[in-house]
Amino acid sequence: GDSVTQMEGPVTLSEEAFLTINCTYTATGYPSLFWYVQYPGEGLQLLLKATKADDKGSNKGFEATYRKETTSFHLEKGSVQVSDSAVYFCALTASGYSTLTFGKGTMLLVSP
Amino acid sequence: DAGVIQSPRHEVTEMGQEVTLRCKPISGHNSLFWYRQTMMRGLELLIYFNNNVPIDDSGMPEDRFSAKMPNASFSTLKIQPSEPRDSAVYFCASSRLGEGVESPLHFGNGTRLTVT
Numbered sequence: 001g002d003s004v005t006q007m008e009g010p011v012t013l014s015e016e017a018f019l020t021i022n023c024t025y026t027a028t029g030y031p032s033l034f035w036y037v038q039y040p041g042e043g044l045q046l047l048l049k050a051t052k053a054d055d056k057g058s059n060k061g062f063e064a065t066y067r068k069e070t071t072s073f074h075l076e077k078g079s080v081q082v083s084d085s086a087v088y089f090c091a092l093t094a095s096g097y098s099t100l101t102f103g104k105g106t107m108l109l110v111s112p
Numbered sequence: 113d114a115g116v117i118q119s120p121r122h123e124v125t126e127m128g129q130e131v132t133l134r135c136k137p138i139s140g141h142n143s144l145f146w147y148r149q150t151m152m153r154g155l156e157l158l159i160y161f162n163n164n165v166p167i168d169d170s171g172m173p174e175d176r177f178s179a180k181m182p183n184a185s186f187s188t189l190k191i192q193p194s195e196p197r198d199s200a201v202y203f204c205a206s207s208r209l210g211e212g213v214e215s216p217l218h219f220g221n222g223t224r225l226t227v228t
Binding site for chain 2: 034041042043044045046049089100102103104105
């Protein structure tokens, strides 16, 4: 079945550092890929998405590129802020949002 | 738009008691999802509805769990009897699916359930 593997956290960075959170997937066909973010005490929010190979999703300074050859969708940000501290979830769907499969999440902690 | 509204935000109950979690999806959304989040298992899909009809309940852990959606603006997740291992954060999410239109999942802020 479909699955998503994320790097384990927590990832601890200082403000303005470069961020990478790795995500790889296993799926049949051509899935759509997503990153969701969960701030403390809240539900998940869609951060960005990419629907086909080589697409780049971007939002709020975060970027991720759909790499079919390496089955990856790594999340990057050039300069993190304290307010980026949250849990980040990589997800995929092969056939619509009803079958969204999430990774286990990676906690990011950014210190001043 | 008020977003997906869940109640209560926190629920503490004793083992064996009945627990009912409530969800109001975003107006106009036709699909509703119940998820459970724990440290050990991460985010698990329990059940989802499309146009008020349960489509897939394979994630419901056992017969103690039941979910209903009597109309397009309300859903409940009931646990009876509750057990300590049911302690988790339960999320409701909604989206619009079908007819060539899809919207991302919109999550509520969750209900943190503690069963002692």
